[in-house]
Amino acid sequence: MNLNYSPEDIAFRDEVRRFVRANLPDAIRDKVLGHQHLEREDFVQWQRILHARGWGAPGWPVEFGGTGWTTLQRHLFEVECAVAGAPRQMPFGLSMIGPVLMKFGNSAQHQRFLARIVASEDWWCQGYSEPGAGSDLASLKTRAVREGDHYVVNGQKTWTSYAQYANWIFCLVRTDSQAKPQAGISLLLIDMNTPGITVRPIETLEGACDVNEVWFDDVKVPVENLVGEENAGWTYAKYLLGHERTGIAGLGNCHREMQLLKTFATGARAGGQPLIDDMRVRERIARLEMEIMALEMLLLRVATQARSKGAGAEASILKIRGSELQQEIAALQLDVMGPDAWPYAPSWLAGGYDGWTPAPAHAAAVTGNYLELRKPTIYGGTNEVQREIIAKAILEQ
Incomplete structure (x- = not known):
């Protein structure tokens, strides 16, 4: 390369x-x-x-x-x-359901949905995880029963990011309870304004409510909103997850947060020298920069392969290392900021620090970012599951 x-x-x-x-x-x-x-x-x-x-x-x-x-x-x-x-x-339309519709959707779905995604006229969310069916997605229980020209959907999804904003959800549902778990799943596109849908927010560690429970109670979905073939949804789900895991690497965020880390480390400290003068801090920053460079090379290789043959186990490697690296950068930011990062409260930060600005600016919000970044090693398939995917790919060679 x-x-x-x-x-x-x-x-x-x-x-x-x-x-x-x-x-x-x-x-x-x-x-x-x-x-x-x-x-x-x-x-x-x-x-x-x-x-x-x-x-x-x-x-x-x-x-x-x-x-x-x-x-x-x-x-x-x-x-x-x-x-x-x-x-x-937002990746849910652009990086997830959009590519799936291009590859597996029909021309009517192309015309109906794709342009609206790009123009941000539709906001999509992902209906995959359920209580008891997160990383073990094949265990999902939300059911869709066909009745004439529509499906009737009943069940629950959880950890549905930004569902409170969405007007559409792409949803994995069980359409054949007799088949083996992976073979009885279909992918439906569901209008969030359909009667019978309830969205309930879940407050997370950093104080936000951007993940939700979504309940389906006799929700009617037109058959034309089925993507591809009935009971072939597992194939589409795997294709979509390959795109999601590649995006979870968060390389752009790594670059931005590394710049902020350096700003913190080079700032003068009350009663002392900048922490960048400490050899141990410089070594940790240098190691993270090398890790970012390695992640960048891996991302380019995986993205290039994905355009020709789809993302494979390499996307799992990228997801693991990218998510962990984001957490490592956030943890070092906390270490560098020390007590300046302690006074964290979302309502206070949203109010402009209530008349007081930490030195350097934005120091207190580092704690919220650290808490927010507990998620990437879980969503898109936990990192433990990704390691199993990698091991299986190696053993099958």
């Missing part, structure tokens, strides 16, 4: 950098860099700015409204946006 950027790559990176700096609203940038909670409108506003520029779907082919960018261009775009303080583009 050639690790040097070409003049064309550098020109593209600079174009993205200029655009983001000129068009990202200051209020959104400050929230992201300050680890504050983002509302629905923050994500939608930024997505529509990108859409107006023609950059709404970096990973999609041109025929479906995407940019047609190379793997490297998509990588440069993600990193530049993250480092500048842009919110991530």
